[in-house]
Structures are given as C-alpha cells and as structure tokens.
Amino acid sequence: MSAKLKINGQNKIFEGGLPETLGKLLDDLAINQATVVAEIDGCIIERKDFARTPLKEGQTIELIRFVGGG
C-alpha cells in the first residue's frame, strides 16, 4: 500500500508504506540528525523526539538542513 507525505513542498509517495518514525525517514534520506530542524504540519519536533515521532499519511514536513558558515 502506498502512502504520501509532502516534504519541503514536494509530494513524496512511499510505495511500501510510510517509514514508522521521523527518525527512520531521516535515516532513509541519509540526513544527519545533528544538523536538521524538522517541522510537521507547522509544529517543531525536537531532535530528541525524532525516533519516537510517528508519521501519518498526508502530513506536511519541512526539513531545514544546515551547512556551516556565518
């Protein structure tokens, strides 16, 4: 069964179902959790909660990835 998330403005279809948690999604996308801020439907998810935040069909996720320099 396929499921959908909107990630950074793009619809993404998961043919085999959604990753169970936000942490799993970040792992699947090879994103370093130390340098990303995540919002689900406009709410901030703290890094310590990534692994225990379940994902649901149709959610809008913003992943802000930081690179160094300032």
Add this chain to the structure above:
Amino acid sequence: MALPVSFELKNAVVGIAGLGGLGSNVAAALVRLGVGKLILADFDVVEESNLNRQNYFADQIGMHKVDATLTNLRRINSQIQLQGHKIRLTAETIPEVFKDCQVIAECFDRADQKQMIVETVLSKIAGVVIVTVSGLAGYGRSNDIITQRISERLILVGDTVSGTGPGVPLTAPRVGIAACHQANAIAEILLNEKCQRKKTG
C-alpha cells in the same frame, strides 16, 4: 539630525545570536534602520582572520566581540539601546537571554549550533520569530541567496547548500548579502506584522 523612524522599529527589540560575519553586519544594518533595542550575545574575541568579512577594525583585535560591537554601534547611533552578553549560548541560556525579543537573528557559524538555536527558539520561546542562515560560503552566485518563509516563526536565508570547506571560504560580499537578507527580513516582520511584545510576567 535624526531621521524619522516608525514606531514599530523604534519600539522593537531584536536579538542577535553570534557576532561574526553575519551578526556584526546584521547589527550595523539594524541600527542604521532605526531598530530601538538590540540584545547581543557572543563569547569570542576579535581575531585578525575575522577582518576580511566581519564588521571590526584592526585596532579591535583582542577585544571581546560584544565590546567591540557595542562601541561600533554607538558610533553609528549613540541613542541605540544595547544589551551585551559575553556568554556561550546554549539551549539552557537562550530562552533567558532573548526573552524580551520579538525577532532573533541566528548568526552562528557551525551547522549543529544553528540547529540547536532554531530548535530551542521554536520550542522554548513562544511567539518569537527566528531568521536563520544556511548556505553562504564562496564567491559569486549572489542571486542564489534567497529568503524563504518556512513557517510562521521560521525564516531561512541562504542558498541552502554552500557550506564552508576546502577552497570554499567565507567572503565579505557573500556573507554581507546574507546578513542584509536577514536584516531586511527582520525589517519586513517588524513593519508588516504586528509582533506582539511577549508578556514576561
């Protein structure tokens, strides 16, 4: 002679987290814009290697960046209200230092520190907008640096990909472009949105 400044700017309180290439330039732009009060924080001292992009002078090498910034900003406008904190900002200290601000400019260098302050502000300080930067290293590509409204309280400046690394230095023009994007986003928020002062009691 003082130029007329809007009520919203004169009564605004803006936080600047980090006084390097971004922060030292954002601070100067906001003072010239007419923002009434700035809360500044940095733990570092001015080094010779900073002078290629940061708003300091050769005779300020060795000074705390907070002290040098206070001096420089008062030379622009002696009436500006300034509060300086010579501390290392952490998830524990950020909410207290910036509690009176309407907007905070994230002006750190390291990616994990940027993550830390954005997460802290969004989860621990109600109602405050943060303007953060990712991707400003190198030369050229001026128009790749953009301002994006990610959500109600989060604005992202930068090209999102150009991190510092071998052969990719931080340079005055590109850091300056990003800093002015930040200052301009802050002006827009203060002037266009009725930022409610937080009730602190």
